[in-house]
Amino acid sequence: MATVARENIGLLNDKIVIKVSKEDYLPTFEKKIKDYTKTANIPGFRKGMVPIGMVKKMYGAAIYTDEVLKTVEKELYTYLDTEKPDIFAQPLALDADIRSMDFNNPSEYEFGFEIGLKPAFELASLSKAKLTLHKVKATDEQVQEEIVRMQIKGGKMTEPETIDNEENVLNVLFTESDKDGNAIEGGIEKENSVILKYFTPAIQKQLMGKKKDDTVVFQLSKSFDADKLEMMLQDLGFAKDNKEAADKFFKLTIVKIGLVEKRELNEEFFNEVFPGASIATEEEFRKKLKEEIEQYWAAQSRNQLQDQIYHFLLDETKMEFPAEFLKRWLQTGNAEQRKTAEEAEAEFPMFSNQLKWTLISDKIIKDNKLEVTADELKESMKAEVMRYFGTMNLGDDISWLDSYIDRMMKDEKQVDASYRRLVTEKLFSWAESQVKPTEKEVTGEELTAMQHNHQH
Structure with missing residues (x-):
């Protein structure tokens, strides 16, 4: 036996x-x-x-x-x-x-x-977490910038005879030349589009009043500020940090002058931006837009708070692993995923962090009975489909939608992805209810920088 x-x-x-x-x-x-x-x-x-x-x-x-x-x-x-x-x-x-x-x-x-064996562990106490909820308040300047952006996006392109506005879009021919504008044999020749305000003030002044077929000779490094210079170097086929290329001269020939005629701030425009909101005045429009901007930043702020929660739980929850066993296990995966001993050793820190978060999240879900029902899955998938179609007119009869969702519910990968997303949302909603972050007002740029520099 x-x-x-x-x-x-x-x-x-x-x-x-x-x-x-x-x-x-x-x-x-x-x-x-x-x-x-x-x-x-x-x-x-x-x-x-x-x-x-x-x-x-x-x-x-x-x-x-x-x-x-x-x-x-x-x-x-x-x-x-x-x-x-x-x-x-x-x-x-x-x-x-x-x-x-x-x-x-x-x-x-x-x-x-x-x-x-999986370790037994105690979850770090979220009530002891010192976290910060970064709040962004939409300024009147930000609202104005967004309005101008939308006016230009929905505007009509015109073709004025002369350059007279920093918003002029110039179709130009760049021809590599000497400082006197004589073309260099075998040099670069490329057509491009540039907004006048991208040039330095001195070049803008030089271009004002110019017409189609007029030319200007300039040196790249003295015609664009640092960020725009990098962009222009790449557009012309150079590396963005190529100092030798930045010192080259080009003759710029104006091929076409354009200017976007901005949309008027009227009810038609307001209703295109916010369908069904019945906005009649510019004041109402600005108020609504400010709310939208602040809602966007509130969502970004919440994401950043969740990132802090993630790192607090990961850093402060103590647990041990059978490290040598797991490294050997990494070396015995299927042929495509199998690691060498050196690869397993190098990748183990990241792998163990992922494993740790899986155990933490599983414990939170189990201990707090966080569940996703079939109805919640269906509603989530339905919302995804509706977002996909956006503002398209689907007609009065959308009975097809239910059968479409039923087919989606039979797709295991689709269901699994939706379940994971929903249960993760519930996990972080629970975690947020356990913390008392200190509020701090920041700019949108500062919050964006935090998100870019603190990824997991």
């Missing part, structure tokens, strides 16, 4: 030894051999009439080894199912010499497996 023994071999690392006797696997081996005599196709013998000795000679070793290993695997998973140790991944088989197995001499075999 098979026996299972378990012993500790390290931190959260146990060894399971399975012993099987011939009584455990021999009956199934003999049955499988008999079944082969009935189904094997061997030249010179009729089907079902192959001698058992012939089958053993041809297939015995492979069948024998397979049945022994199947018996061992069955005993292992019966043990794990009964004892339910909380383990990482799958057990790792320890080295065993299966070449010594001989079906002519059935005997007792012993196989070892290594398991990594």
